[in-house]
Amino acid sequence: MTTTDELATFIREVDYETLPDDIVEATKKRLLDSVGIALGAAESETAAAVRETVLQEGRDACSLWATDERASPSGAAMYNTVLTRYLDFMDSFLAPGETPHPSDNVGTVVAVGELVDATGRDLIEATALAYEIQGELAWNAPVRDRGFDHVTHTVITQATAAAALLDLDHEAIRDAIGIAGTAHNALRVTRTGGINEWKGVASGNAARNGTYAALLADNGMEGPKDLFEGQKGWKQIIAGDFEVDLDTSCSRVHDVMTKRYVAETYAQSAVEGIIDLAEEHDIDHEEVTSIDLDTFHGAKLIIGGGEGDRHEVETKAQADHSLPYMLAAALIDRQMLTEQYERARIQSEDVQTLLQTVTVEEDEELTERFEDGEMPAVIDIELEDGTTYHVEKDDFRGHPNTPMDWDELEAKFHPMAATVYGESRREEIIDCIRNLEERHVDDLLALLD
Known part of the structure; x- marks a missing residue:
């Protein structure tokens, strides 16, 4: 039976030092792709609307990418996630009944990473575990046909990534997951009928809510620890019964596709x-x-x-x-x-x-x-x-069957980031992410100001 206890145990067990080299490399590719896409969206009207909104909350804690502005941790998580998501150029996990976008977690990882003064290894670890949980939920607990949007999964993975970076203890992680998964379940109407701009912002909202849930738990707020199995809980109402099989090597990152085109x-x-x-x-x-x-x-x-x-x-x-x-x-x-x-x-x-x-x-x-x-x-x-x-x-270049290499990802990155930065800065960002295990969150954010 999948429980908050199982997820909390998994999060505490994932350790950068035991991640296989190919997982570390694949995770850094996910980070580079996400940052490049985000920079390509930095000048959009939708990003501006979100930026102005999160700045109303406060301007002191965490960086908003491609600006010199700062916002609350949850506000920064929301804004930076909107950037990675808005163009519809983000990565995707391909499951038979659900197609979420694990790159939605990157904005949260970097925002909370800045809050806790994370190392590059911390960022890789939190990103990898979020991808693993997202993939397992998509594969085993699809919610699309039950009327819920895939960011219903994302708010849980956002909370787990934030909880890992905050180094919450076992019970606090359960609280964070319980708060996020109880309070923030999005409806599928986001992507049916007459589609509007919320489609590209819903995951940013999940990032804000998942981050906030972890911060609440960090300050002692108790959440429903029986989120999944409890009466009128997630399994009964949202997804039906399911089991996940979480791998501490976070191998699900290999099952993610990279988009070659700006298209669904x-x-x-x-x-x-x-x-x-x-x-x-x-x-x-x-x-x-x-x-x-x-x-x-x-x-x-x-x-x-x-x-x-x-x-x-x-x-x-x-x-x-x-x-x-x-x-x-x-x-x-x-x-x-x-x-x-x-x-x-x-x-x-x-x-x-x-x-x-x-x-x-x-x-x-x-x-x-x-x-x-x-x-x-x-x-x-x-x-x-x-x-x-x-x-x-049969598939396309960027599908898990034919994944993009570093050169192809750099070729995708440059035209996106060129709307914000010159070539030398872009090369520095690529180098920072490619060697992230030897760098610090501040090194990356100094390049994204």
Whole structure:
């Protein structure tokens, strides 16, 4: 039976000194990817709104990335997490019934790490354990089909990462998890129907709440220690019965994908496939009469029309959760990055016309392949003269089956961070994270001011 006692025992047992070298390396890759994505979002209107809000709480404890401002620990955790999440360029854990984004934990790890004067090894350890818990909850306790958003998992992992850095004792960790998991369960309506900006901020809110829960526990606040198994508890109301199998080597970090494109997780193979076709055959979008995508259940449900019409696209929040939009824009532009989500691009006539030709169908065989560890996509493009182009994808570059190496991550990092820092500073950030086990949280934050 999964309990707060089991999670607290796991957190106290995870130790940087016993993490395998490949786990340390993979965790540092997650940190680099998350920081780069965050810097790419630093000048967005949504980030500005969150920044102004958290600054109202206080300005003394923790750094807000890419600014010279400071906020409360929970406020900094929220703001920095919004940065990693807002562009929809973050990593994802691929489970059959849930797809959370473990990089949502990084903003909390660094904020609480600053509060406690953490070493780089402390940051790696807290990040790795958060990824492990997030992966196990996603795999064994999916909540999507029960009407809850995946940040319902995230608030628990935020609390565990913060509790580890605060060095809470066993019972206080149980309190922190109990507070976080009882008080902050998000509804799936965040990502259904008419999608709005809260989609990209919900995980930041979870970061704030998870951090605050750990701080409350650190100051002696008791929480429901029977969070999972208790009467009307998490298992009965939120997830149903489940068991986790937590590994103190934190091997789940290897099961996380890195996005190659600024697009919802389940769109990655399809976007890569349509760009491949467009480039190989030099397809003129004005000659396209139809784009047909066969995909797996989750993709159809979330971004293909299963939870609301995805052909009505006017905003970024709608565009990055619309397969019709992403396929149309990717075919025309041969790319899917931040510029494809500018309002003028979204509302332009060419992409609005082409997205209406896109159909998305679920294929049971592709769903089985997804559940077996692939991310399949089958695309057919038909032109006015009857010519048809076809491509089938098993996965994409960045999927756990074909992970990105350091050079590819650096290539992704540079254009994101270039909106804030020059090349020399960017190289310093990369070097700091790549050698984080020999550095200190202040070394990293000095580069992110």
